[in-house]
Amino acid sequence: MKTPSTADLTIFLCIAQHLNFSRAAVELGLTPSALSHSLRALENRLGLRLFNRTTRSVALTEAGARLYARLKPAFRDIDDALEDLNNFRDKPSGNLRITAGRQACELVLLPIASEFLQDYADISLEIVESDAVLDIVAGGFDAGVRFGNRLEADMVSLPIGPNMRSMVVGSPSFFERHAPPQKPEDLHGVPCIRHRFPSGSMYRWEFERGGITQEIEVSGPLTLGDVSLMVGPALQGVGLAYVFEDMVTGHLADGRLIQVLANWCPYYPGLHLYYPSRRHVPAPLKAFIDFARSAREQSREGSFQ
Known part of the structure; x- marks a missing residue:
């Protein structure tokens, strides 16, 4: 043979x-x-x-x-x-593949990646946007980005963004027709904009207060597969939306959206870069890890000034 x-x-x-x-x-x-x-x-x-x-x-x-x-x-x-x-090079080179959901890309990953590539011209970065839960090893990815409270135990993780929280928001015109909910159970029967995962399951809105957690299965006239698409219909009064705070800060400031159930929406661990626990980390990934860690530390220092 x-x-x-x-x-x-x-x-x-x-x-x-x-x-x-x-x-x-x-x-x-x-x-x-x-x-x-x-x-x-x-x-x-x-x-x-x-x-x-x-x-x-x-x-x-x-x-x-x-x-x-x-x-x-x-x-x-x-x-x-x-x-x-790569240890013999002044700067590492090679390919780096990272998978992340659309919101993770927009909120954290792309801003870091854009600065990273300016410093590491010999690294080619591919970001695959997917909201599905992927096996990064089987998919041929070097790393992924996900919320810190949803990581597998066998993964090494690094926080690359601040703690985050989600908000329930609606337009002034919506609240002219519907009473603002005072507790999560009040959402039953109130028109909401729902989110369906790529797996087909429907997202249940998550709340926590004083150690008590609740998951509410909402109903409503509109279901979307992308959280970032919910802001527009919420502004038009279609229903309440459960979205990330950073997506609606400006709309809350100018009064186009109103937050409800604020006491039930605490902060939770933000986005983490995660990768397999291997004895050898590829040089492009190691460079990205070090860059992301430095960027987070500088961001935290700036927040205290």
Whole structure:
């Protein structure tokens, strides 16, 4: 049996990671047909089928799964060895992939990333916007951004933004038609703008006061999949909206929106950068971690002046 090349095994690993020929082809810069041809050549060389594939799905065979389990840590060691060469550079270089929800991107990640890239011209940063809860390892991401109270225990995390809170807001015209709720239970029967997650489940509004927590399943005439889209309909009086404070500060100041249930909306841990607890952190990610930490410290110092 002729020993497969590193390129052949790289193609196998990429397909195994995505279980999707089109996504693997995009990542490797190949056409799906070229990718399929390379995989067939590898399987013929090994004398084994590595994937079961139909027009609808791609799945590893038992042999393919065992090969993937053995090759993945070995190639990770190779990547780590190459990453060590970044220690000899004045500034690190390479690719960095981060996933975050749209609000995380707008509120915290993009402002930090824009300044970061000015200092690290040799790093190419890709931000994949998704509100779905993703497995960053399986998805090929170096890191992700999520709220600190929703992180897996096996992840290393770093706060990159201040503590945050959500608010229930409505327009003056809305409150001309509806009495302001005094407690979370009063939301039942009041028109609200609902939020549906990418998974299909509906978000239940979260409240806390004096150690007592409540989750309210609201109803209303409008359901949206993006929190940032709720401000406009709230301004027009469609219903109450449950949004991040930073999204409505200006509207609250000029009286176009009114906050209710303020005593039930405390601050909670803000956005965190999180990444797998590995023995070796890639140089581009390490540079971003250090930059984000420094930016947060400077922001906190400025808030006390």
